[in-house]
Amino acid sequence: MAELYEEFERILVDEETIQNKVSELAAKISKDFEGKGSIVLVSILKGSFMFTADLARQLTIPHYIDFMALSSYGSKAISGAVRILLDLRADVYNKHVMIVEDIVDTGNTINYLNTVLQTRKPTSLSTCVLTRKEGKTPDVKVDYLGFEIPDVWVVGYGLDFAERHRTWPFIAELKKEAYEK
Numbered sequence: 001m002a003e004l005y006e007e008f009e010r011i012l013v014d015e016e017t018i019q020n021k022v023s024e025l026a027a028k029i030s031k032d033f034e035g036k037g038s039i040v041l042v043s044i045l046k047g048s049f050m051f052t053a054d055l056a057r058q059l060t061i062p063h064y065i066d067f068m069a070l071s072s073y074g075s076k077a078i079s080g081a082v083r084i085l086l087d088l089r090a091d092v093y094n095k096h097v098m099i100v101e102d103i104v105d106t107g108n109t110i111n112y113l114n115t116v117l118q119t120r121k122p123t124s125l126s127t128c129v130l131t132r133k134e135g136k137t138p139d140v141k142v143d144y145l146g147f148e149i150p151d152v153w154v155v156g157y158g159l160d161f162a163e164r165h166r167t168w169p170f171i172a173e174l175k176k177e178a179y180e181k
């Protein structure tokens with residue numbers, strides 16, 4: 001345990017702050033969609049599994065959960081190309097669809113998802129994102145946002161470094177030495 005903590009520069013968002021924000025987001029979403037029928041939460045694997053689970057449990061409106069998994073071709077930063085590894089089970093035509101993401105970094109994933117899901121003609125398409133890198137994607141529309149974070153490598157609460165650190169209940173900044181070695 002102590003060994004793992006040694007890779008962290010600092011805790012960026014602690015557990016209580018995350019949970020308070022999740023409650024706030026869930027309350028806002030519940031209010032905005034009240035009386036509109038079910039919404040489909042599209043959880044983007046793997047990163048958003050924890051955020052989706054916490055958020056969904058606090059919604060007071062009918063909802064169901066579906067999953068997508070995406071992958072980038074080569075380096076995201078360079079190509080920007082994304083492909084679908086796992087698609088939704090259900091048709092989202094005529095449904096209220098909400099993309100649930102743990103992070104918007106370059107914005108490639110969310111832009112791709114918005115384009116793909118819009119072609120399936122949902123009644124509405126919105127986005128709920130826990131963290132966004134500050135100032136990097138001013139043109140990306142996020143309807144429900146948790147936190148703006150600095151442009152550093154973050155792990156925890158679904159976010160990983162080579163599959164590690166995903167299940168911490170907080171979000172931490174990784175030390176540069178940890179990913180540059």
Ligand code: PRP
Nearest residue numbers: 045046047102103104105106107108109
């Ligand atoms: C991460 C994250 C987002 C995406 C955001 O997923 O969960 O889906 O990157 O980055 P972008 O804005 O630059 O597109 P990743 O591809 O690391 O997969 P994972 O969730 O399975 O770890």
